[in-house]
Amino acid sequence: MNNSTPALLRTLLLMDTREGSPEIQKAIEFVADILSECGVRYEIVCPVKCAPSIVAHIPGKSGKSIVLCAHMDTADFDKTLWHVDPLGAVCLKGKMFGRGALDCKSLCAVWLSLLTQIANSKIVPKHGITLLITSDEESGGEWGAKWALNNTQLLNDVMLVLSEGGGYPVYQNSSLLYTVQCGERGRIKIQGEYDPPKISRQELMQQGVSAGFYSEKTVEYSKHAPGKARHIPLKEFDAVQCERDNKYTIIYKLPFLDNYKLEIDPSRIIESVECGKTNGAIKFLPTLQRALTKHMDAQLLPIITPGYSDNRHFRNAGIPVLGFFPLSIDNGIAGIHGNDEYITQQSLDLAEAVLSEIVNTLAFQ
Numbered sequence: 513m514n515n516s517t518p519a520l521l522r523t524l525l526l527m528d529t530r531e532g533s534p535e536i537q538k539a540i541e542f543v544a545d546i547l548s549e550c551g552v553r554y555e556i557v558c559p560v561k562c563a564p565s566i567v568a569h570i571p572g573k574s575g576k577s578i579v580l581c582a583h584m585d586t587a588d589f590d591k592t593l594w595h596v597d598p599l600g601a602v603c604l605k606g607k608m609f610g611r612g613a614l615d616c617k618s619l620c621a622v623w624l625s626l627l628t629q630i631a632n633s634k635i636v637p638k639h640g641i642t643l644l645i646t647s648d649e650e651s652g653g654e655w656g657a658k659w660a661l662n663n664t665q666l667l668n669d670v671m672l673v674l675s676e677g678g679g680y681p682v683y684q685n686s687s688l689l690y691t692v693q694c695g696e697r698g699r700i701k702i703q704g705e706y707d708p709p710k711i712s713r714q715e716l717m718q719q720g721v722s723a724g725f726y727s728e729k730t731v732e733y734s735k736h737a738p739g740k741a742r743h744i745p746l747k748e749f750d751a752v753q754c755e756r757d758n759k760y761t762i763i764y765k766l767p768f769l770d771n772y773k774l775e776i777d778p779s780r781i782i783e784s785v786e787c788g789k790t791n792g793a794i795k796f797l798p799t800l801q802r803a804l805t806k807h808m809d810a811q812l813l814p815i816i817t818p819g820y821s822d823n824r825h826f827r828n829a830g831i832p833v834l835g836f837f838p839l840s841i842d843n844g845i846a847g848i849h850g851n852d853e854y855i856t857q858q859s860l861d862l863a864e865a866v867l868s869e870i871v872n873t874l875a876f877q
Contacts, residue, residue, distance in 0.1 A: 515546060515628045517864050518608070518857070521621035525601035525610030529584050529617075529647070532562050536647045539584050540564045543645060546624055550631035554643075557664065563655045567664050568643040570631055577640030578874050579667065580627070581675040581822060581833075582619040583649035583656065586612035587849040594851050607854040615848045616676050618855050619837050620645055622864050626871060637875040639671060649822050657822035661829050672796050672874065673826045674867070677817055677835020680845060681810070683741035684733055689813040690804060691744070693835030694794060695725040696787040696817050696824050697753070697764040700771070702780040706761040709775050711751045716766065720816070723768035724790035727797070727814045742841075744815065753818065766816060785820075788827025793834050796874070800836060803869035807862060808838070838866050 514520075523542060527535045540556060547554045547568050554568035563585075569577070589598045589611050596602040598611040610617075627643050644667070646656030661667055677693030717734050720726035734749045747753070752774060753764040760782065765774060767787045794814065801812050817835070826833040839845070840858035847853030 517621045517625045522601040524617040550628045560655045563648040565646040570641045572637045572640035576669045579642045579673040580623040581644045583646045585647045609854040613853045613855045653822045658825040673833035679838040681841045688810040694814045695767045699785040700763045701782040708752045724794045787824040791832040793832035
């Protein structure tokens with residue numbers, strides 16, 4: 513069987529793994545077949561129908577492990593709005609199109625290819641390597657990552673989780689930066705309107721650095737208005753982002769700010785989702801930076817992302833996690849949860865090279 517990353521990705525893109533699809537089970541069993549060929553121990557868990565996850569493990573000498581996390585389930589799509597078949601794995605001009613190409617089957621393919629290479633080498637790593645591919649991320653992860661955390665033994669003594677959420681290239685003037693997700697915004701739904709307090713960006717950035725979510729590079733980036741090149745809007749560094757929903761307000765807050773600081777009346781809270789602390793994940797950034805520098809003249813930009821991923825379940829469990837899947841500069845991301853989602857061959861090559869360097873450094877040194 514061809515276990516190269518492009519071949520694995522193409523097979524996965526041909527399967528419809530939207531929420532509730534029976535082909536999710538087929539995709540997870542395909543992963544299991546690849547692992548079986550290499551003699552890697554695995555377990556398939558399925559606490560609810562059509563939401564299977566697979567946990568695989570290569571033991572190390574130390575008893576500790578790193579976790580390679582991705583999800584097999586994808587967002588829905590409207591086939592009539594695509595220019596190609598969203599389930600066709602169509603290759604055009606160096607791009608592979610398909611639902612899940614970026615979110616998150618490419619990462620599944622990279623992790624699976626890397627794990628098979630390590631298993632076939634027969635070299636025992638210093639630290640164990642655990643693969644976790646879930647099928648419930650798009651629905652909140654309750655029956656995927658969160659369930660696996662609470663019900664499997666292979667996620668004990670974790671040093672670091674490597675997952676999705678970062679790796680988007682942006683510019684600051686002529687300097688190339690790559691985002692790395694160090695946190696996600698919390699979500700609070702309250703009754704009525706909300707007028708957030710004024711908190712200076714300088715104060716917010718310094719708090720973010722102190723809490724381990726930002727670096728001085730993030731502080732520097734937040735001081736300058738972005739140019740016309742690819743960039744992160746400066747509003748992403750605001751304390752809160754708000755949406756009105758009839759008689760309610762939904763508040764997306766930076767994870768290091770408490771409700772008291774934001775002047776949120778606890779009696780008005782309808783629901784709240786916290787996204788956890790960094791748990792020391794930022795100490796692994798030099799390893800990521802060295803791996804990136806070997807392939808790109810670029811610096812890491814630690815950020816907090818607005819959307820949810822499985823990463824928050826690890827952070828809430830006290831486990832360090834970094835979101836990083838580096839893309840080539842020409843790879844757009846508008847197709848994520850949109851139309852004509854694709855990944856370039858350059859992105860696949862870059863991600864595989866950089867992530868392989870990171871995993872081998874963390875696991876073997």
